Amino acid sequence: MYVKYNMNQTSLPLELSSCIDSNHIVFSIYDFVDSLDEKHFEIFETQDGRPAYHPRPLIMSLLYAYSKGVFSGRKIEEMMEENLPMQWLVAQQVISYRTINRFRSSENCSRLLENIFIEFTIQLKLEKLISLENVFIDGTKIEADANKYTFVWKKATERFAERLKVSARQYYFEEIQPMVDAGIQYDEELELEESMLQEIAELIEEEVEKLTEDIEENPVKGPDHRKQTRRRLK
Template structure:
């Protein structure tokens, strides 16, 4: 018998309770968010239209499906039954979802949720007490040709200041402004005062031109034309000075940033198919894992993994997600990181090799007589003897400070002199 399909058929709607099937991601997301201590911080104005817990459940479920657009998340909430079960049929607009995704509240809830998830996994013996640290570069949503380099900014700022000193000297020789004290810092406030003095002279020249309209050529007009050109150049130099100061504020401790995303730094990323090493705007994502579960993450603007390790370990320790054993690759090996682990994390064991560890254990390295570690050493008298029998005696202690302020101690050995 052929079935009668009619979408416009009048039917009697019966409301039935929907519950996702067992082991559905919505069940675990609901349990995770319900265990969070979600607080509502508002004293005045109208209360929130949507519950923070419901928004967090919706966003987490959409992310698990690979949906990251606010408009698509709104459509997902309207059409997906597990999503509708999580938000109890209250569909937020894409604007509400977008505001929630960029809010500080989501950052705090995500950190607390990851901490609770780690404690749950550790309680059920699903992860061990080892934290594996690694990092990767993620491409920023910015134009790859919008780079601004710090070295160029410093170079252009130096050139601009030299031109400003020359221009102010010309104006001083023309008795238009006072002499700038030697060694004074050129700042926008000082240049603004100079521009005001030039404008006062332009007012006087305008008055002279009005008083002598029939003189040709008029010296006052020539002086005014020349002074207007100087003022225009002075305005441009001042604007460039302000621009360079603003750029240096954006740089911070970085060497570059993107014009369309000031937080992004230009780094070398791995997904370039042509392998041409092109720098692109990106972020350095540090991740801690245990038994293939992510137990912590942090995003950095620094492309070097070595400088990110102390800050990242501090965060993991603060959120109680750091294991007793810390494992990382040679990219994190440095004297500063080793000293940090010994001083700040003495209850933890760090397994971090240094850069030349594998090469030092090779047969070629151990048979190379040019390496100092292969020379004969006398611990009692503190001297080395090289391949040719020359003795290198201890001379003095040295200390070097790198650009980050870390101090390294060295021992200097000097070879004995022969005729």
Template sequence: MYKNYNMNQVILPLDFEMKLAEKDIAFSIHHLVESIPEEAFAPFYKATGCPSYHPKMMLKIILCGYTQSIFSGRRMEDLTKDSVRMMWLAQGYEPSYRTINRFRVHPQMQELLKQCFIQFRCRLIEEKCIDQQAIFIDGTKIEANANKFTFVWKKSVENYQASMIEKSNALYEQLVEERILPAIQKEQDDALSSEELEQVASTLEEVIDDYTEKLEASSDSSERKQLRAAREGNNRRLAINTHWEEQKKMIQATLSEAKTGAIYRKRKIDVEPVFGFLKANLGFTRFSLRGKSKVRNEIGLALMATNLRKYAKRG
């Protein structure tokens, strides 16, 4: 026996919200964006021309794409056509990838992301998910959107091989004339004569004989050890940075307190894994935009997507 399956049966369209799970991440994205003040969306309003998509809807679908490890505008456009979650957030609209990418790099996107983080933090405090005891700072490196191919094409090498060899030879001759030969001449000028070498050798013998006499006359084991090391030339020089030592003592004293020690222990579970989640779980290891302002927008979207994923999976 099979369940009823008939492709010729007419099915009326229902609200996509009914198909989402109770704690789906789309609801977290929806409530977060709706909590942003309306004043933050005012710069996106245009009184003339074709009516544009609402910035709330655009921000929702971009955040949803990032939470699903989708960072391409074309892929986000495809999701608005076949993803129940995206179709509900977009309410049936299907913005093109050009529209999505233009909105993502909009100059006012920074203010929207700022409001996102403010509202998200306020919600976490209200729900007692976080407190305001301390602020942690951490950093990581993410690959830029530069040329992936670090090798040079064979044709380019063949075309420029002759000029490269000529430039290399000219550079070698220049280095020999300007640096290598003067350095050799300087070493020859600074070389000691045979009389000077004999004087140095006699001085060293006198120093060694002096240490030997002191070593034989001493009965203290520690002193004999020091004299032996000095005679053999194994003594080491120690430099102590007093300022650094004071800083270490201060930090150790601070961390030895129960309150600060408990806060520092949270760093290993609350702070340091964040970038691991960003790269390993979210898959954000490379920027897809270029330019400092655009990169700020994208890293803000990626970090907010990481926060939303953790928030949606809370117990």
């Protein structure tokens, strides 16, 4: 006996957030980036060309991908197509890996993303959502001046922010940035292979067209080696 299912049954679309665990990290990422002042994103505004993607969902997608150990722009684009939490985070937009790589490679984004990653890492650490035992090796213990149901952000930040920032910045440059660079290089190498294959395909198509024209204009009786060559090329 099997559980019944019907792939052709009409159903109403669900709000994506209702399909995601309430403790999922994407909600922390969304709240953090959404709380940032708009002035942080003014440097990306432009009046030229078509309207650009807002930097908020791009930053959100990068933070989430990095938290999952994904650094290739192609794989981040794939997450936008297939990963439910990522789809919710970017409002079901699918942003091409080229746009992702151009965005995070720009000087403005590199500087902003570095600071955002560090601040977000500190927030997760202070809220005890991550331990970072391999990163913060100085034995820092965080105790908020609050009861079990509240958290005093200001006091904890004043006491531990500088020490945590140093550790988080070191972690970003030693661990995260090299993997980002490697991910971008991986995308570029694949793109080179694709362009080379495209060039080869175009050359073969041209040769097939030339053979077809020659066969039609100069027909011969009996076996025609040109037709065999054309079949191999096709």
